[in-house]
Amino acid sequence: MKFNSISPQAIEALSAIVGSGYVLLPAAADEMLRYTHDETEDLRYEPELVLKPANAKEISSILKYCHENYIPVTPRGAGTGLSGGALAVHKGVVLSTERLNSILNIDERNLQATVEPGVITQVFQEAVIARGLFYPPDPSSRGSCFLGGNLSESSGGPRAVKYGVTKDYVLNMEVVLPTGEITWTGANVLKNATGYNLTQLMIGSEGTLGVITKIVFKLIPYPPQTLVMLVPFRKEEEACAAVSQIFMAGIVPSALEFMERDAIEWTNKFLNLNLSLPEDIRAHLLIELDGKDMDLLYQDAEEVYEVLEKFDVGDILVADTEKQKADLWHLRRNVGHAVKSxxxxxxxxxxxxxxxxxxxxxxxxxxxxxxxxxxxxxxxxxxxxxxxxxxxxxxxxxxxxxxxxxxxxxxxxxxxxxxxxxxxxxxxxLVQKSYIGIALNEVQLRLMRGIKDTFDPHGILNPGKIF
Amino acid sequence: MKFNSISPQAIEALSAIVGSGYVLLPAAADEMLRYTHDETEDLRYEPELVLKPANAKEISSILKYCHENYIPVTPRGAGTGLSGGALAVHKGVVLSTERLNSILNIDERNLQATVEPGVITQVFQEAVIARGLFYPPDPSSRGSCFLGGNLSESSGGPRAVKYGVTKDYVLNMEVVLPTGEITWTGANVLKNATGYNLTQLMIGSEGTLGVITKIVFKLIPYPPQTLVMLVPFRKEEEACAAVSQIFMAGIVPSALEFMERDAIEWTNKFLNLNLSLPEDIRAHLLIELDGKDMDLLYQDAEEVYEVLEKFDVGDILVADTEKQKADLWHLRRNVGHAVKSxxxxxxxxxxxxxxxxxxxxxxxxxxxxxxxxxxxxxxxxxxxxxxxxxxxxxxxxxxxxxxxxxxxxxxxxxxxxxxxxxxxxxxxxLVQKSYIGIALNEVQLRLMRGIKDTFDPHGILNPGKIF
CATH class of the missing domain: 3.30.70.2740 (Alpha-Beta Plaits)
Known part of the structure; x- marks a missing residue:
């Protein structure tokens, strides 16, 4: 694929679409900096231009222009990605969705919400909890990541074990195709047998098939009660083995997180937590149960204890106050940062x-x-x-x-x-691209490339990613 | 698309692949009959040839031959479809998956099962219940339909309201592409952010993108308790309105079925049930609650009653014996047959x-x-x-x-x-094809046609369907 670099005319044309206040050029080095990296290792790629459009219409005009002029466009959410998806490896335009940041509607009658892609995940979670509703997907970066990025990377998080991942909450999306057309992918319904599932095809496509401009989510009633326990194991592999035993006992925890000793020890230091870690403890499981009824959660906890009795575990810490639970989750959410530091x-x-x-x-x-x-x-x-x-x-x-x-x-x-x-x-x-052949065979790759060509005949959208 | 009709040489070549005992020609009119229709109205289309391959390898050889020779192939499950998907409208080959009917593995350690597409849905449901596990998708035709057909048409059924539809239980599939290659679509995992979601693209593609030859399902622990109630309403629209009110009260029933008076009255007659239907009752809701604990179900039922108090309802029938529950479900499952008769x-x-x-x-x-x-x-x-x-x-x-x-x-x-x-x-x-433009715009249709061309460059697989 041959791309054009951005000419002065292109800068003028693209700036006119979004307005000059929403354009960054490399000369503005300080402001540009954050658009040169995401959270993936220490990779840096400087784009030729950053555009911050306000809506789908402006995104459509940008993509139409870049399609016609063979200019690469890298869509970007909050830049919290861990695989380099938002890096402009072929230069060109970084298209930031940061201004599309409204929760457009929380529909309590239908348990649905319509949002723009630049809404921060935690902001959305809290907005729906305030209505007694629940949006379970919960990536560790929820305090800063965007919902659009969650969809693009098919994010999960700890609650996926009971509630499923991001993709399981998306009913419909408005997207702008690389050729500039604006379309919805499906309908606002729980069941849909009307043509191919473009919604699920778009999710996890890492910004290579289109730019998401609106999302219709399914919500569920909020489970008001939770119970969290931290279980220390003397053998790492027993902690792993306990995981499937808990499910086999008929219990579906709302989270079931594994942490090796070093993970918890480094985080303990990183956060100055003073958590006591006996020498012989090699790993922990953080187990969360949730539901409507606290008594039932204690019953479930009893069943979990019965499973754990078969393993060599230390003293189990049970958190049932909000403070204790928040502390344990704070610990778990910071493991990544602790390792990084x-x-x-x-x-x-x-x-x-x-x-x-x-x-x-x-x-x-x-x-x-x-x-x-x-x-x-x-x-x-x-x-x-x-x-x-x-x-x-x-x-x-x-x-x-x-x-x-x-x-x-x-x-x-x-x-x-x-x-x-x-x-x-x-x-x-970007970073796992060279390993893709281990997971996908030539037939799968041929199909994916064919799909990519159908959506993006000039290959301008997020080139150099996935395959 | 120009197709070739089946020559004597083609009959010979295709028969050699499956063995002569697994071939039907129109001359065998009686045996052929069931392959000329599905459950869609009274439509009839006679294929030139019915083939009953034993495995993916034979299917691969068939498709390779038909691809090279531009012969249409219509994949067929149990023929219980309601949109004409299994009808050979362009003649050619009907490829029946009836011999791929084994449950290959129920993996209790991972709560997964691997099956062939010709397994009857209810047979699979019961096989997993015997292990304490649950496969929730539950189409009305479950006693005769095949799992492969459920996937192809993105089937749902009554329990989707709590547990999701068929697509939500599929982790991975082995498929034969129209060009003959055999490939898996994903991996046997609950989370997958590795390339485009070919699994979900294939589900609901109505046999136009490939022939499913193996399915890996996710299972969940079986909820041992259920409570079923039949609620009569004096106004149809109030029955509908109560539905969203129940969810807004924070209750997620495992089924919430609506039946107009005529639906229940005709079924009452059709099954000779002697159900008493007061003159002023216009509609019913069949509500099922499920879970681990019967006391909790009665608590949920109380909350449902509180919601229903706001509406003009008759005497609520609560079924908590197995016989009563089975009777109510028998009634609901037979509405379609009753109307048809x-x-x-x-x-x-x-x-x-x-x-x-x-x-x-x-x-x-x-x-x-x-x-x-x-x-x-x-x-x-x-x-x-x-x-x-x-x-x-x-x-x-x-x-x-x-x-x-x-x-x-x-x-x-x-x-x-x-x-x-x-x-x-x-x-x-086939039957909703002429209406597709109401649901899908030209952009969506162009993308779907492009995907179809990528998978099936000669357009041989289930031609004449969807778009």
Whole structure:
């Protein structure tokens, strides 16, 4: 694909669409800075132009112009992505959705809400809770990430284990195609057997098929009661094994999170928490139960204890005050930051059928020994979604650059062999692109490329991502 | 698209793939008969050849041959479809999946199951219940329909209101593409952010993008307790209005079914049930609650009563024995058959946001008066999914053929205006194809045609359906 760089005429034409107050050029280096990176490692790509359109109509005009002139466009939400999806690797335009930030409607009669893509996830969560409603998807970055980005990367988070991921709450979307047409993808209904599922095709397409400009979400009644427990295990693999045993006992927790000792220890230090961690504890499970009735949650907790009795666990901490629960979640949500502050690292977003977690964890450690890297693992164990943070530590730059990718390949091959895949909720974006052949075969890739060509015949939208 | 009819050489080549015992020619008129229709009205299309392959490999060989020779192939499950999806409208081959009928694996450790597409839905439901597990999708035809057909038409059923539709339980599929390649569409995991969602694109594509040969389902723990109630209303529209009020009270029933008086009266006669129906009752809601704890269900039932107090309802029948519950479900499941036995009819599968149901129902009756047709309405009110059975009654053949489609168009336009669409769970297939432009715009249709071309460059798979 041959792209054009942005001419002075293009700058003029594109600026006229959004208004000069909503354009950034590289000369404005300070303001431009945040559009050159996301939360993926330390990658930096400077675009030629940042545009901040106000609505679908302006986005349509931008895309039409860029389509006709073969100018790459990289759509961007809050820039909290972990796979480099929002990076302008082919230069061109970064199209920020930050001004499309309204909750347009919360429809209590239909348990639906219509929002723009630039709404922060937590802002939306709280707005619907205020009406007694629940939007369960809950990525760790919920305080800063945008809903549009959540859709683009098919985000999950801890509550997916009971409630499903972002995609399960999207009924319909308004999108602008790379060619400039504005269309809805479906209808505002819970069931739809009318043509191909364009809504689900667009979700998780990492901004390569269209720019989302409105989202219609399904909501559910808010479960008012929760109970959170932190369970210490003396063996990592037993913590993983307990996960599938809990489900097999007929309990569906609203969260079931795994944290290796290092994950919790580093976060303990990072947040100055003074949590006591006995020497022999190797891992923790954070288990949340939710529902309408507190008595029933205590009954469920009893059943969880019965399962846990079969394992070598330490003292279980049960949180039932709001403060205690918030503290435990604060701990869990900060593991990523704590690891990041500790060392240069790479995060892998592996996912396998949940009962295969002990095999995956064991395999990761073996591969680490073989390639001489240390890893800190944590994640959404209830979904079989394990975040593997590979820390650079003492590794040489040479090994980090050339040997480590071989180790990552082995990890990904193990995931696929276990029935899993290479990304559960972060997307492929830029950084996992070279591994895509491990997860997808040539036939699947051919179909995806064909779909891409149908939507984006000039290949201008987020080029250089996924495949 | 120009297709070739089947030559003697083609018969020979295709018969050699499956073995002569698994081939039907029109000469075998009696055996052929069932492959000429599905459950859609009284439509009949005779294929040139019926093939009954044993596995994906044979299906691959068939499709490769037909792709190369431009021979149309219509995949077929149990033939219980209601939109004509399994009809060989361009003649050619009917490819029956009836021999791919094994439950390959029920994985209790991962709460997953792998099955072939020719397994009957109820057989699968019961096999997993025997392990304490639950596969909630539950179309009315569950005693005879195939799981592969459920996927192809994006089936729903009564429990979708709490548990979601068929698509929400599919993790992965093995499919044979129209060009003959065999591939999986995803991975066996609950979260997947690895490339475009081919799994969800394939579901609901009505056999136009590939032939499903294996399905990996997600299962959940079986909720052991249920409570069913039949609530009579003196006004149809109040029954519809109560539906969204129940959800707004924070209750999520496992089924919430609406039946107009005629629906229940005709079924009462059809099944010889001797159900007493006071003169002033115009409609019923069948409400099912489910969960782990019977006391909690009675508490939920109290909350439902509180909502119902605001409406003009008759005596509520509460079923809590297995026999009573089975009787009520038997009644509900037979409404379709009862209507069918009563008159020539056309069934529309409308869906709107649930709070718009009263508007839809009122509109349908008004349109009926304008075009002089009678309708019997029932369906999955909790999902806003209303099955409108238009009965021919006294209508002239002329009006039935030429005037009625105008009335149907008005109904569909009303659905779309209310935020809904023209099929919730039956698919577009053949019989709704001429109305597709009401639900989908030219942009959406262009994208869908492009996807179709990518998967099926010669257009051989189930031609003449959807668009």
């Amino acid at each position: 500790n060392s240069i690292y790479k995060e892998e977003d592996t996912v396998v059928p949940r009962a295969e977690l002990p095999v995956l964890l064991k395999g990761v450690k073996e591969i680490g020994r073989k390639y001489n890297f240390k890893s800190v693992c944590y994640g959404h164990a209830g979904d079989g979604n394990l975040h593997i943070n590979i820390v650079k530590g003492e590794m040489s730059d040479e090994d980090w650059k050339h040997k480590l990718p071989e180790g990552i390949k082995e990890i990904f091959k193990l995931c696929v062999a276990l029935g899993g895949t290479i990304s559960g909720e972060h997307g492929i974006g | 009563n008159s020539i009819y056309k069934e529309e599968d409308t869906v709107v946001p649930r709070a718009e149901l009263p508007v839809l129902l009122k509109g349908v009756k008004e349109i009926g008066r304008k075009y002089n047709f009678k309708s019997v309405c029932y369906g999955h009110a909790g999902d806003g999914n209303l099955h409108i059975n238009i009965v021919k009654g006294e209508m002239s053949d002329e009006d039935w053929k030429h005037k009625l489609p105008e009335g149907i168009k008005e109904i569909f336009k009303l659905c779309v205006a209310l935020g809904g669409t023209i099929s919730g769970e039956h698919g577009i297939g």
